[in-house]
Amino acid sequence: MVPILLILVLTLGAVGLFLALPAGPTRTDRVGWLVLAGAGAVLLGSLLQLTPGPAPGWFAGLALIAVFSAVRVITHRRPVYSALYFVLLILTVTALLVLMEAPFLSVALVIVYAGAILVTYVFVIMLARQARPTSYDTRARDPFWGCLAGFLLLLLLSGQLNLFQAGPPRLPAVADSAPAGTVEQIAVPLFTDYLLAVQLIGLLLLAALAGAIAIARRQPTGIGENRGEA
């Protein structure tokens, strides 16, 4: 991607994101979505040219859906819809992992994220639901500075990556014999080289489980009169 085009896409994206973030009673999100759609169209065109490999159309479409749902997660005014768009993002990332020959990882991602973590999020959202949209959902905090910081960071990162691509050290292509991440293939390093890490992760999950129960069961102590009743 030529740098001018990159700067154009990033600028459009940052401006559109700034307009689309919830900003109180003034509804600028429709304008923001128009700008974001322009950025997405330019991005799709350049991705189709940039991506080599067997399935450029698949990658470009999935990347566009992923970015769209990620933007929707951070701009939607109602938390339940944010969580649902996050499920869409998970499914897109899953498809991308299948494109990158990681079938077991993609199945694990769907089970753990869409099946467990997101259900927990939806439960907590339901538990803490307010009757009408609250002020902290409809007004973002310093959207300008947040978008500017993200824009600069992404500009730096992608600029460096472009230099990396144009420079002499070309990366070797993915070998044809690269192992696909099936259960059988991924179990071998998991239970030989990384056995200790697997045990430690189990311990971490157990500690998180015990900690979550201990935290959520505690009564709020600031009130005072609740102590005697319990």
Add this chain to the structure above:
Amino acid sequence: MLLPCVLLGATLFILGLIGFVTRRNLIIMFLCTELMFQGIILNVVAFGRQPLGGRPALDGQVFALFLIAVAAAEAAVALALVVLLYRHRDTLDAQAYRLLKDE
């Protein structure tokens, strides 16, 4: 395939960062950390496919599995904290918890 994947991962990470900085709902903020995890997982798997010296290995996917496990642990503890805070003050506004002391 490496470069577009890394760019996409960086984009997802930075969108999560922007959401974490600008949104005020505690639940959305933790959802944004999960968004950042997605970017990292894509990056790790994409880099793991590049056989830089030696034979190609599956270390990237193993790291991504560990990342998923850590994300699950983080989500459990974070949501327990959110429930506790909500019972404490009846709001999810991050601005309401600026002072980390009892009233």
